[in-house]
Amino acid sequence: MTTSNKNASPSATEREEDDPIIKLQPSKLEDYFFPTHRLKSRLEDNTKEPLVIVACGSFSPITYLHLRIFEMAKDYIIDNTHFEIIGGYYSPVSDHYTKEGLAPSYHRVRMCELAVERTSQWLMVDAWESLQAEYTQTALVMDHFNEEVNIKCGGVVTADGETRKVKIMLLAGGDLIESFKVPKLWLDEDLHHILADYGVLIVERTGVDVWGFLLSHDILYQHRKNVYVIKQLIYNDISSTKVRLFVKRGMSIKYLLPNAVIKYIHANGLYK
Numbered sequence: 426m427t428t429s430n431k432n433a434s435p436s437a438t439e440r441e442e443d444d445p446i447i448k449l450q451p452s453k454l455e456d457y458f459f460p461t462h463r464l465k466s467r468l469e470d471n472t473k474e475p476l477v478i479v480a481c482g483s484f485s486p487i488t489y490l491h492l493r494i495f496e497m498a499k500d501y502i503i504d505n506t507h508f509e510i511i512g513g514y515y516s517p518v519s520d521h522y523t524k525e526g527l528a529p530s531y532h533r534v535r536m537c538e539l540a541v542e543r544t545s546q547w548l549m550v551d552a553w554e555s556l557q558a559e560y561t562q563t564a565l566v567m568d569h570f571n572e573e574v575n576i577k578c579g580g581v582v583t584a585d586g587e588t589r590k591v592k593i594m595l596l597a598g599g600d601l602i603e604s605f606k607v608p609k610l611w612l613d614e615d616l617h618h619i620l621a622d623y624g625v626l627i628v629e630r631t632g633v634d635v636w637g638f639l640l641s642h643d644i645l646y647q648h649r650k651n652v653y654v655i656k657q658l659i660y661n662d663i664s665s666t667k668v669r670l671f672v673k674r675g676m677s678i679k680y681l682l683p684n685a686v687i688k689y690i691h692a693n694g695l696y697k
């Protein structure tokens with residue numbers, strides 16, 4: 426027998442489905458605006474330090490792994506730190522980043538938006554980096570978020586009406602952090618800036634010894650108090666590279682990424 430309870434108040438998950446259509450990020454820099462529709466303007470717990478988490482990457486395409494890393498970070502933050510998350514952002518890299526398999530940035534931004542717009546209450550997509558006329562180093566992307574959140578939005582307000590500066594942290598997989606050792610890929614001054622002034626949340630990745638790397642890398646070790654390593658309790662290794670290959674070979678990508686993103690890939694003939 427099935428029962429229906431029309432009067433029951435909707436669960437949080439159901440409410441997300443009813444979110445009003447959000448304003449999508451534009452495809453031209455002159456129309457750019459910083460998305461704040463899911464950014465908390467008030468800190469709930471006065472004893473906590475407000476935090477915005479930023480994930481930089483290709484997201485070509487975004488997968489359930491890229492969605493999960495934010496949720497893993499959230500659980501970690503709640504259990505192990507004195508931070509209160511006030512928002513999370515994807516910042517897809519621009520077309521000037523020379524990496525194989527990058528779909529045009531407009532599509533990558535839109536796919537990220539489709540992935541979060543009906544499934545999350547705290548994740549947003551910022552197109553600023555993707556709209557720049559040249560490649561933007563991650564240190565500058567972090568500065569952009571700092572400027573938007575702390576200078577233009579003025580930080581966050583506490584229950585006492587006091588304004589508090591928001592900490593901005595980079596969220597990255599173990600592989601991205603391991604790329605710190607690649608000669609000339611990252612400037613030392615950028616690493617110091619990211620690690621000292623912002624901080625990094627590292628999600629373990631299969632095959633990468635994050636703790637070993639942390640010990641071996643001088644700059645990372647120097648700033649270790651601002652580096653948080655998150656264990657993957659359920660290992661997930663969904664790869665965008667393999668998703669692209671599956672599409673090219675006409676194979677199914679269902680259950681690897683949200684349906685809305687799959688539909689978008691097929692409708693726009695991406696990764697053929």
Ligand SMILES: Nc1ncnc2c1ncn2[C@@H]1O[C@H](COP(=O)(O)OP(=O)(O)OP(=O)(O)O)[C@@H](O)[C@H]1O
Pocket residue numbers: 480481482483484485490491494526596597598599600601602628629630631661662663664665666667
């Ligand atoms: N299996 C994984 N475990 C933890 N983090 C991951 C994993 N895969 C990707 N990430 C992280 O997701 C972020 C975005 O990754 P990005 O889209 O640039 O590359 P990718 O997911 O490895 O895709 P590609 O196959 O196109 O290289 C990065 O911080 C990356 O380290």
Ligand SMILES: NC(=O)c1ccc[n+]([C@@H]2O[C@H](COP(=O)(O)O)[C@@H](O)[C@H]2O)c1
Pocket residue numbers: 481482483518522524561562563564600601604610611612615
């Ligand atoms: N010097 C830098 O700032 C630098 C170097 C390499 C990668 N990254 C960033 O790391 C992210 C992921 O890059 P990959 O997909 O190549 O691992 C991208 O957002 C890219 O911009 C930054």
